[in-house]
Amino acid sequence: MDQQPTIDYRLLVDNMTTAILLVDSNLNIFYLNSSCEALFDISLLRASGQPVINLLHAPNDTFNTHEALLNTLKSSQHYTRREATINVNFKDIHVDYTVSQLNTGKPYHPLLLIELNPIDRMLKISKEENFIQQHQVARQLIRGVAHEIKNPLGGIRGATQLLARSLNDPKYAEFTDIIINEVDRLRNLADTMLGSRQLPSYEDVNIHEPLERVRSLIVNQTKKKIKIIRDYDLSLPDVKADRDQLIQVMLNISVNAIQAITENKEFFVEHEPQLMLRTRIQRLVTINGVLNRSAVRIDIEDNGPGIPEDILESVFYPLVTGRAKGTGLGLSIAQNIMHQHNGMIECQSIPGKTVFSLYLPWESDHVAK
Ligand SMILES: Nc1ncnc2c1ncn2[C@@H]1O[C@H](COP(=O)(O)OP(=O)(O)OP(=O)(O)O)[C@@H](O)[C@H]1O
Ligand SMILES: [Mg+2]
Incomplete structure (x- = not known):
C-alpha cells in the first residue's frame, strides 16, 4: 500500500482563508495564522503575548467578551457570535466567530481556539x-x-x-x-x-525607488514645510510595473494630500502637518476579484482634514472633485493605471487621517478566487 503523504500542518493552517487565533489560559494571544494577520493587520510577532481582548472586543460592543472567553476556558462549552463588530485601524469590520477549547492533553493548560470569518469580505x-x-x-x-x-x-x-x-x-x-x-x-x-495612450512597459521595479523619487519632488515643492515620515519594509520583493506610471500614481495621490494640507491651514492649530510613506507586505488580498496570496502595499497617509464626506464614496470617479480649481481626474487616472497593473487603490479617510493604499500583486503568487 502507498504511504500516506506527510502534511506540514503549519503550512496548511497558514494557507487557510479562515482566520485562526490561539489564546492561552491568561487570554493572551499565543498564535495567529496568516489570514488572521491580514484580518487584524498585525504580525504574529507583534500580536503574541497581547491580551486577545484588544483585538476581539470593539469599544462600543455591549457583549461581555472577556467573561464569555473565561467561561469557555472553564466549562469547555464552545460558542459562536454572528456579525460581531471588531475594530481594525479605526474601521469597523463584521465577523462571525466561534470560540472553542483546544484539548492540549495537559489539563492545566487549556487553549482557546478562535475561528473568525469576516463577512464584509464578500460584501x-x-x-x-x-x-x-x-x-x-x-x-x-x-x-x-x-x-x-x-x-x-x-x-x-x-x-x-x-x-x-x-x-x-x-x-x-x-x-x-x-x-x-x-x-x-x-x-x-x-x-x-x-489619459495616457501608452500601454505600460513592464520592468522589475523596487517600489522604493519611484517612492523616493516622489518624496524628493514633494520635499522640493513644499520647501520642507511638511514633515515626511518614511516607514519602509526594505525586504519587499520587486514587482513588475511601469516605473513612470507608478510615479504618476504616487504623485497624484501625494499632491492631493499636500493640497489638502496647504489649503486647510486652519486645521493645523495644535499639530504639525505630516505625510507618511509606508510600505508593507499584505497577505491574502482580493484585487479585482482575484485572491492574491501576497501583495506589495504602499500607504500614502496624511493628517489633514480628510476627504469631504459627500464625495468619499465616489472619489475615484472621473470629474469628482472637492476643490474649486480641481478637475477631478487625478485619482481616476491613478486607479486606471493600477488596474492595468492588476492592482488597485483603496482609501480610508476620517479627519486627521487619510490613507490611500496601493496594492500590487506579485506576479508569481496569484491564486484563483
Ligand atoms: N489626501 C486628501 N485629503 C483630503 N481630500 C482629498 C485627498 N485626496 C483627495 N481628496 C479629495 O478628492 C478629490 C478628488 O481628487 P482628484 O485627484 O481625483 O481630483 P482633484 O485633485 O480635484 O483634481 P486633479 O485632476 O487636478 O487631480 C479632491 O478634489 C479632494 O477633494
Ligand atoms: Mg488631484
Whole structure:
C-alpha cells in the first residue's frame, strides 16, 4: 500500500482563508495564522503575548467578551457570535466567530481556539466588482466626450491664427490671443481626460525607488514645510510595473494630500502637518476579484482634514472633485493605471487621517478566487 503523504500542518493552517487565533489560559494571544494577520493587520510577532481582548472586543460592543472567553476556558462549552463588530485601524469590520477549547492533553493548560470569518469580505468583493464596472463605463464616457471636444479645437485654433494674420491689427490681437490660449487650455484638459495612450512597459521595479523619487519632488515643492515620515519594509520583493506610471500614481495621490494640507491651514492649530510613506507586505488580498496570496502595499497617509464626506464614496470617479480649481481626474487616472497593473487603490479617510493604499500583486503568487 502507498504511504500516506506527510502534511506540514503549519503550512496548511497558514494557507487557510479562515482566520485562526490561539489564546492561552491568561487570554493572551499565543498564535495567529496568516489570514488572521491580514484580518487584524498585525504580525504574529507583534500580536503574541497581547491580551486577545484588544483585538476581539470593539469599544462600543455591549457583549461581555472577556467573561464569555473565561467561561469557555472553564466549562469547555464552545460558542459562536454572528456579525460581531471588531475594530481594525479605526474601521469597523463584521465577523462571525466561534470560540472553542483546544484539548492540549495537559489539563492545566487549556487553549482557546478562535475561528473568525469576516463577512464584509464578500460584501466588499461584490462592491468592488460593481465599482470597477461603473468606473470603466464612466471612463469610456469621459474619453468619448474628451475626443469630441478635441476634434474641433485644431480647426478653431487654425482659423483664429488665420483671422489674426488677416486682421493684422494689434487692437484685435488681444482677442485672438485669448481664443488661442483658451483653446490650448481646453486641449490640455481633453488630453488629461483621455489619459495616457501608452500601454505600460513592464520592468522589475523596487517600489522604493519611484517612492523616493516622489518624496524628493514633494520635499522640493513644499520647501520642507511638511514633515515626511518614511516607514519602509526594505525586504519587499520587486514587482513588475511601469516605473513612470507608478510615479504618476504616487504623485497624484501625494499632491492631493499636500493640497489638502496647504489649503486647510486652519486645521493645523495644535499639530504639525505630516505625510507618511509606508510600505508593507499584505497577505491574502482580493484585487479585482482575484485572491492574491501576497501583495506589495504602499500607504500614502496624511493628517489633514480628510476627504469631504459627500464625495468619499465616489472619489475615484472621473470629474469628482472637492476643490474649486480641481478637475477631478487625478485619482481616476491613478486607479486606471493600477488596474492595468492588476492592482488597485483603496482609501480610508476620517479627519486627521487619510490613507490611500496601493496594492500590487506579485506576479508569481496569484491564486484563483
Ligand atoms: N489626501 C486628501 N485629503 C483630503 N481630500 C482629498 C485627498 N485626496 C483627495 N481628496 C479629495 O478628492 C478629490 C478628488 O481628487 P482628484 O485627484 O481625483 O481630483 P482633484 O485633485 O480635484 O483634481 P486633479 O485632476 O487636478 O487631480 C479632491 O478634489 C479632494 O477633494
Ligand atoms: Mg488631484
